[in-house]
Amino acid sequence: MSVIVKTVTRLTVGLIFLYGIYIILHGHITPGGGFAGGVIIALSFINLDLAFGGKVSSKIFSKKGTGVVEALGAIMFIALALFGMRYGGFFDNFLHPDGEPGQLVSAGIIPLENIAISLKVAAGLFGIFLALIVLQKFESEKK
Amino acid sequence: MNAYLPYLLCLILFCIGIYAVLSKKNIIKIILGVVIAEYAVNLFLVLVAYKAEGRAAIFSDTQVILPETMVDPLPHALVLTSIVIGLATTAFLIALAIRLYGKYGTFDITRMRELRG
Amino acid sequence: MISESIIPLFVAIPLAGAFLIALFKRLKGFPDTLGVLATAGTFTLTILFFLKMEVGQRIVFNVGNWGGFQEVLGRIVGIQLVMDGLTVFMLIIINLVAFLVALYSINYMTKYTAKWQFFSLFLLMVAGMNGVLITGDLFNLFVFVEIASIASYALVAFGTEKRELEASFKYAVMGGVASLLILLGIIFLYSSTGTLNMADMAQAVAGSQRPAIMYMVFGLFLAGFGLKAAIVPFHAWLPDAHPSAPAPISAMLSGVLIKALGVYSIARVFYTIFGAPTEVRIILMTLGAISMGVGALVALRQWDMKRLLAYSSISQVGYIMLGLGIGTPLGIMGALFHLFNHSMFKSLLFLDSGAVEYATGTRNMKEMGGLSKKLPFTGGSTLAGAMSLAGIPPFAGFWSKLIIIIAAVQANHMKLAAWAVLMSIVTIAYILKVTRFAFLGTVRESFANIKEVPVLMRISLVVLALICIFGGLILIPDIRDSLLSPAVRVLSGMGGV
Numbered sequence: 133m134s135v136i137v138k139t140v141t142r143l144t145v146g147l148i149f150l151y152g153i154y155i156i157l158h159g160h161i162t163p164g165g166g167f168a169g170g171v172i173i174a175l176s177f178i179n180l181d182l183a184f185g186g187k188v189s190s191k192i193f194s195k196k197g198t199g200v201v202e203a204l205g206a207i208m209f210i211a212l213a214l215f216g217m218r219y220g221g222f223f224d225n226f227l228h229p230d231g232e233p234g235q236l237v238s239a240g241i242i243p244l245e246n247i248a249i250s251l252k253v254a255a256g257l258f259g260i261f262l263a264l265i266v267l268q269k270f271e272s273e274k275k
Numbered sequence: 276m277n278a279y280l281p282y283l284l285c286l287i288l289f290c291i292g293i294y295a296v297l298s299k300k301n302i303i304k305i306i307l308g309v310v311i312a313e314y315a316v317n318l319f320l321v322l323v324a325y326k327a328e329g330r331a332a333i334f335s336d337t338q339v340i341l342p343e344t345m346v347d348p349l350p351h352a353l354v355l356t357s358i359v360i361g362l363a364t365t366a367f368l369i370a371l372a373i374r375l376y377g378k379y380g381t382f383d384i385t386r387m388r389e390l391r392g
Numbered sequence: 393m394i395s396e397s398i399i400p401l402f403v404a405i406p407l408a409g410a411f412l413i414a415l416f417k418r419l420k421g422f423p424d425t426l427g428v429l430a431t432a433g434t435f436t437l438t439i440l441f442f443l444k445m446e447v448g449q450r451i452v453f454n455v456g457n458w459g460g461f462q463e464v465l466g467r468i469v470g471i472q473l474v475m476d477g478l479t480v481f482m483l484i485i486i487n488l489v490a491f492l493v494a495l496y497s498i499n500y501m502t503k504y505t506a507k508w509q510f511f512s513l514f515l516l517m518v519a520g521m522n523g524v525l526i527t528g529d530l531f532n533l534f535v536f537v538e539i540a541s542i543a544s545y546a547l548v549a550f551g552t553e554k555r556e557l558e559a560s561f562k563y564a565v566m567g568g569v570a571s572l573l574i575l576l577g578i579i580f581l582y583s584s585t586g587t588l589n590m591a592d593m594a595q596a597v598a599g600s601q602r603p604a605i606m607y608m609v610f611g612l613f614l615a616g617f618g619l620k621a622a623i624v625p626f627h628a629w630l631p632d633a634h635p636s637a638p639a640p641i642s643a644m645l646s647g648v649l650i651k652a653l654g655v656y657s658i659a660r661v662f663y664t665i666f667g668a669p670t671e672v673r674i675i676l677m678t679l680g681a682i683s684m685g686v687g688a689l690v691a692l693r694q695w696d697m698k699r700l701l702a703y704s705s706i707s708q709v710g711y712i713m714l715g716l717g718i719g720t721p722l723g724i725m726g727a728l729f730h731l732f733n734h735s736m737f738k739s740l741l742f743l744d745s746g747a748v749e750y751a752t753g754t755r756n757m758k759e760m761g762g763l764s765k766k767l768p769f770t771g772g773s774t775l776a777g778a779m780s781l782a783g784i785p786p787f788a789g790f791w792s793k794l795i796i797i798i799a800a801v802q803a804n805h806m807k808l809a810a811w812a813v814l815m816s817i818v819t820i821a822y823i824l825k826v827t828r829f830a831f832l833g834t835v836r837e838s839f840a841n842i843k844e845v846p847v848l849m850r851i852s853l854v855v856l857a858l859i860c861i862f863g864g865l866i867l868i869p870d871i872r873d874s875l876l877s878p879a880v881r882v883l884s885g886m887g888g889v
Contacts, residue, residue, distance in 0.1 A: 163333070167359060203415035210408045213400075216456075260366050264373060289572075296569060302561070309568050316572050316579070323583045350582070353531055357575060360538045364568050367545055371561050378554045387558045390632045 141183035148176040152250075159246040166246035170253025177258050198259040205251030212241055212248065281322050288315035302372045302382045309368065313361040317354050324350035396453040398437065399473045402483070402526055403536075405433050406519035410512045417508035424498045427511040431494045431518060435487040442480050447878050451475040452528070468589045474528035477878025481728065482525050482656055484875075485735045486648045490518045492852040496743055497640040499846040500750060504638065510550060517543035517644065521652040530578055530588050533660070537574070537620065537653050541567050544649055548637045559636035563629045566619060570626070574616035577609045594665050602669075610672055613661050621654020623713060624683040627706050631690075634705065635698035635755075639746020642698060646705045647739035651731055655712055663883045668719055677717030681811055683710030688818040697745045697755050697830060700822060701738065704781065707815065708734045714812065715796045718803050721884040726795030728879050733780060733788045733863055740777040740856035741826075744770050747849055748830065751842045757826065762835035766842050769850045771831045773857035778827050780860040782820040788863025 155162075156169030180188060193201075292315060295308025329346035372382070379387055409430035413423045445451070453473040494514065501507050520540030527533050545567065549560035582588060584605055585596040597606070619626035630650075634642050662672050687707025694700035712734070715727025747770045748763060749755055764771025780789035793816060800809035844850070866872060 165355075167355060200415065203411045206411040207408065207415065210404060210411070214404060214408075260370075264370060289576075293569065296565060305565060309565060309572075312569065312572055316575050319576070320579050323579055349588075350579075356531075356535060360535070360542075360571075363538075363542050364564070364571075367542060368561070368564055368568070371549060371557060371564065374549075374552060375557050375561060378557060387554075389555050389558060390636070 137183050141179060145176050145180050148179065149173060152176060152254075156246050156250045157243065160242045166249030167253055169246070170250035171257060173250065173254040174257035174261070177254075178261050181261070193255075193258060193262075195259070195262055198255045198262065202252050202255035202259060205248050205253075205255060208248040208251070209245060212244055216241070282319065285315050285319040285322060288312075288318070291315075300384050302375060302384055305384065306365065306368045306372060310361070310365055313357075313364075317357050317361070320350050320354050320357065324348070396451045396473075396475075399451065399453045399475055399526055400455065401437060402434055402522040403519050405437075406430050406515040406522065410515035410519065413508055413512045413515065417512075423508040423511040427494045427515060428491070428498070430515055431487060431491040434483075434518070434522060435491045438480070438483045438487050441475060442484060442875070445475070445480060447874060448477065448881060467587065468592050471532050472528040472589060472591075473526045474591075475526060476882050477880075478656075478659070478728075478882040479525050481732075481875060481879040482652065483522065485732055486518075486521055486525070486652055489644065489648050489735055489739050490514075490521075492855055493640045493643050493739065493743070496643075496746075496849050496852040499849050500640055500746055501638065503750070504551060510547070510638075513543045513547050513550075514641075514644075516540075517547065517649070521648060524652050525656065528590050530581065530590055530593065530661075530665075533657060534571070534574055534578055537657065538571055540649065540653060541571065541620070544641075544645060547641045548633050548645070550638055550641065551636075556636040559629075559632040563633040566626075566629045570616045570619035572616075573612045573619075577612035577616060580605055580609050580612070590660065590665055594667070597666060606666075607671075610662075610666075610669075613658070614672070614675065617654055617657045617661070618679070619654075620650065621658060621713075622650050622683075622706055622709060623654075623679050624686050624706065624710070627683065627686070630706060631699055631702045634702040634742075635696060639698075639742055639749060642702075642746070643739040643742035646702065646742055647735045650705065650709060651712075651735060655709065655716070655731060659716060659883055673717045673719050675717075676713050677805070677808065680710045680713030680715075680717055681808055683707065683713065684812065684815045685710075688815045688822065691822040692818065692825070694822075695757050697748070697757050697826060698742065700826060701741050701745065704819070704822065705734075705738055707819065708738070708781075711793065711796055711812065714808065715799065716883075718796075718799050718805065719884075720799055720803055721880055722795060722802060723799035724883050725876060725880045726792055726799050728883075729866065729876060730789075730792035730796060732866070733792045733860075736856055736859045736863060737777040737780040737789060740773060740853065740860060741781065743849075743853060743856070744774040744777065747845045747853065750845055750849070757829040760830040762832065763842075764831040765835060767844050769844055769853055773853040774831060775827065776857040776860045778823045780863070782823050783816050784820075786864055788860055788866075791864045791867055 152169045152172035152175075154169075155164035155172060156166060159165035159169065177193065180192075289312050292308045292310070292312025295311065296305050297308075299305055299308065324347040326346050328344070330340055330344050332345040332348035332351070334340060375387065376382055409426050413426055416422050451474070453475075455471045455473060494511075497510065497514070501510050504510065517540050520536050520538075520543060523536030524533055524540065527536060545560055545564040548563055549556050578588075581593065584603060585593050587593055587596060615626065619629075622630040634646050637645060658676075662668060662676075666672070684707050687703050687705070687710060691700050691703035691707065694703060708730070712727045712731050715723045715730060717723075745755065747767065748760070751767055751770070752760065752763070754760065764775075776787070780787040783789045783793045785791075793812070797809050797812050800806075800812060845853075866876060
């Protein structure tokens with residue numbers, strides 16, 4: 133990729149990542165939430181990958197690391213749901229009356245669930261990208 | 276008739292997607308047909324939520340918004356779920372398409388007729 | 393009295409198991425043990441519910457404890473998980489088959505690499521199917537149907553050879569379009585009733601005149617769920633997808649997936665929500681009869697053992713649809729009992745074909761012969777399954793087919809009853825083809841050294857064979873009243889009072 137693309141990517145990729153984190157953390161106040169934020173974070177990694185070549189993001193997030201983060205996100209989600217069982221029901225919002233609506237710290241376990249989902253989605257999408265494009269060489273067997 | 280036009284256009288888009296699945300021979304075009312049909316259904320679901328002169332379903336500190344004037348927020352949650360399901364299906368179909376190209380050497384579905392009878 | 397808050401564990405245990413396997417995949421033996429433990433856990437939960445629930449009881453659980461809103465707003469808000477007689481009946485079938493298949497897969501899947509991916513996807517599929525059975529909300533049903541479907545697309549393509557990829561592509565595209573049709577149906581229903589909860593929707597639909605949109609909804613649901621259940625004319629994916637999957641997955645697909653996703657969903661949507669309208673029942677009977685015919689007659693031509701069994705699945709699901717379509721309590725009892733029997737003997741037959749493939753390396757019946765001398769367990773259990781499929785007394789399959797035919801006669805559908813009897817004869821013909829070509833006769837020299845399959849595989853085969861032989865005992869009035877009758881009462885009590 134040319135110098136212009138590399139420079140602009142170097143400047144903006146951090147901002148895209150930060151924007152993704154903003155959307156995740158404010159998921160219970162503004163539209164967005166875990167899934168949209170996770171996609172934006174994954175796209176920031178893919179942006180880095182496209183601009184600097186295939187090997188750079190494999191160093192940041194190897195295939196094994198992506199798999200671990202993805203499974204951790206899902207387990208965190210289910211663990212939070214099962215914790216609620218101690219307080220009266222599956223998925224119960226056990227931290228609930230905690231702040232006023234509209235503040236960042238409010239709505240119980242929903243921000244934590246958003247973070248768990250975003251981990252899984254970001255790692256999942258980036259893993260799909262790695263598996264299909266970066267790490268596989270597909271030659272036709274019928275030659 | 277004008278009020279129903281967006282719904283009709285959504286269903287026409289769905290039919291275009293199904294037409295692509297039925298009549299195209301290239302695997303990638305079939306996948307695109309499924310994707311178009313799925314977008315059409317999501318769009319239709321969002322349209323069902325609309326209420327005339329409705330506001331976005333978000334409370335605000337600075338203005339007083341009555342719940343009766345808001346659009347229906349339930350289909351928005353359903354559409355989020357449906358988009359994720361569509362993403363999973365699309366990712367899987369594309370992975371299959373790449374592997375099929377590796378095995379058969381072509382994207383033409385009329386050449387892949389090993390299973391018969 | 394049993395607490396309702398453990399209902400979500402049916403989904404949570406396999407789901408957590410699937411992701412724990414993905415995390416700890418390098419530990420030796422971990423995927424196998426966790427797979428077996430998770431399915432054993434859900435099976436014991438099912439037995440617990442079965443023993444502790446009273447007849448006719450309906451346990452409701454509000455996810456997240458949102459039930460409090462019901463008093464405030466007057467409507468049901470949030471997702472409800474419901475356990476009633478039909479749910480318990482189907483949960484027993486599915487979790488028992490899942491446990492036995494997980495046991496079987498420990499040895500069978502050593503032929504494939506990446507065993508941890510298999511168990512992870514397998515547990516996801518089981519979680520999806522359990523979720524379909526326990527949910528009381530229509531969109532939640534759709535989401536769980538999708539989870540199970542996507543896991544099954546990946547499992548069909550597991551071997552990544554040419555045929556398996558092609559079969560999986562066909563299955564995935566057709567399944568994807570069917571899901572879109574189901575979603576369209578749900579959208580139309582939501583926009584005309586305003587609620588997604590199935591019990592609420594039943595009341596909203598029953599009250600008013602049926603608006604014209606409901607006929608479109610019937611058509612969309614019949615097409616969408618009919619494709620998942622492999623009813624003719626939506627059956628074209630099944631003869632390619634079921635043989636191409638690895639044998640334990642074929643057993644799961646043919647034995648439980650088409651029933652949990654297809655037949656159960658049709659029963660829930662049309663019987664619980666709509667109250668079994670007559671037009672739909674006539675269509676179900678017609679499609680059931682056509683499926684019986686197409687499946688049985690084409691199965692006669694097959695030489696690939698698994699493809700024959702796949703066409704046989706289409707035929708037997710036709711029987712179940714016929715029983716459901718008749719609509720009388722006797723017909724529904726026959727349909728549900730045949731569903732139980734078919735899960736048991738079809739899973740057994742597919743696991744047997746897998747055992748044959750494991751021992752000999754081929755699936756083509758023209759190359760086999762005399763295997764029952766070398767593989768006694770496999771031969772014996774195939775005989776049990778085949779007798780049950782053919783409907784020979786006193787094996788279990790005879791009783792369920794008899795009940796369906798008697799119900800057809802009682803409801804004055806004489807031609808359908810005669811057609812069912814005729815197709816039973818064709819069934820005997822094709823299953824005798826399997827027995828004769830694969831198991832009887834003389835052994836070929838190339839197969840002189842084959843050995844019986846390992847112990848874990850044998851356990852699954854023997855347990856399923858015993859259920860096929862003694863399954864008729866379920867009709868003893870005591871057992872029937874606690875297991876089968878609550879399920880029948882759920883479907884028939886709501887239908888056409």
